[in-house]
Amino acid sequence: MHLLIIEDDHTIAENIYEYLESRGHQCDYADRIATAAPLLADTAFDAVVLDRNLPDGDGLALARRLRVEGKATPVLVLTARDTLEDKLLGFESGGDDYLVKPFALRELEARLLALVRRGVARRTDPLLRHGDLEFNGATQEARMAGRTLALPPKALRLLAVLLSQPNRVFSRRELEIAVWGHEQDSSDNLRGVLHTLRRALGDEARTQVVNVHGLGYKLVDR
Numbered sequence: 342m343h344l345l346i347i348e349d350d351h352t353i354a355e356n357i358y359e360y361l362e363s364r365g366h367q368c369d370y371a372d373r374i375a376t377a378a379p380l381l382a383d384t385a386f387d388a389v390v391l392d393r394n395l396p397d398g399d400g401l402a403l404a405r406r407l408r409v410e411g412k413a414t415p416v417l418v419l420t421a422r423d424t425l426e427d428k429l430l431g432f433e434s435g436g437d438d439y440l441v442k443p444f445a446l447r448e449l450e451a452r453l454l455a456l457v458r459r460g461v462a463r464r465t466d467p468l469l470r471h472g473d474l475e476f477n478g479a480t481q482e483a484r485m486a487g488r489t490l491a492l493p494p495k496a497l498r499l500l501a502v503l504l505s506q507p508n509r510v511f512s513r514r515e516l517e518i519a520v521w522g523h524e525q526d527s528s529d530n531l532r533g534v535l536h537t538l539r540r541a542l543g544d545e546a547r548t549q550v551v552n553v554h555g556l557g558y559k560l561v562d563r
Contacts (some may be wrong), residue, residue: 342387342457342515343367347377348419349395351390353442359391359447363451373397381407385506386414387457388420389551390449391436393420401434408435415456419444423453454518471507472562476500483541485514485548490541495520503560505551512557 344361349372358368369384369423370501371377373396381389381403389407391400404416418436420427431439438452473486476497483490483500492500502511502519517525519532535558539550548562 343370344388345380345391347385348392349394351561364559388415388435388453390417390419404435417452467502474548476504492541499534499538501556507560509558510553510559
């Protein structure tokens with residue numbers, strides 16, 4: 342995942358940043374609304390971790406701005422405000438999830454992955470295309486240059502995730518959660534599904550799944 346952490350407490354931000362980076366995610370950081378706004382305008386983040394008590398205002402103002410602009414980037418509100426009214430306001434302002442401080446880093450990551458997974462599922466509804474490859478989420482059909490690909494369900498789920506964001510590197514963990522709903526004990530399981538997908542695409546196809554050493558996999562158009 343590519344995440345934006347908006348948090349003015351540098352100790353909390355550093356802990357989140359270091360943990361998520363150690364888990365294979367890419368993170369950017371802002372400590373106020375004025376710093377976060379241009380980052381959100383220029384970068385397609387997978388999700389945002391948003392504090393409320395920022396030096397230049399309530400973080401929910403930024404969430405509302407995103408929704409007014411038509412941006413569907415998932416927002417996880419991370420705050421010490423724990424009343425029911427605060428939580429309801431968080432959701433009404435455009436937040437997709439609400440986590441109260443103090444919190445466990447593992448839970449934060451799990452919630453972010455769930456938000457991104459739901460976002461990917463929504464993006465698979467329309468017809469996805471990249472190069473000669475297309476996937477119809479409604480009919481669960483994949484085609485390469487007009488040729489129907491005979492793919493089992495797991496390979497179709499893998500294709501849908503990769504095709505939702507071409508050229509983006511997905512970590513092994515992200516792909517496993519997207520395909521199975523949880524991490525796998527052995528990397529052989531994902532490699533097997535990747536092999537099935539690559540074989541269906543064919544060696545001569547312009548669109549291919551490539552391995553990015555040490556990081557994961559991405560869909561490219563050669």
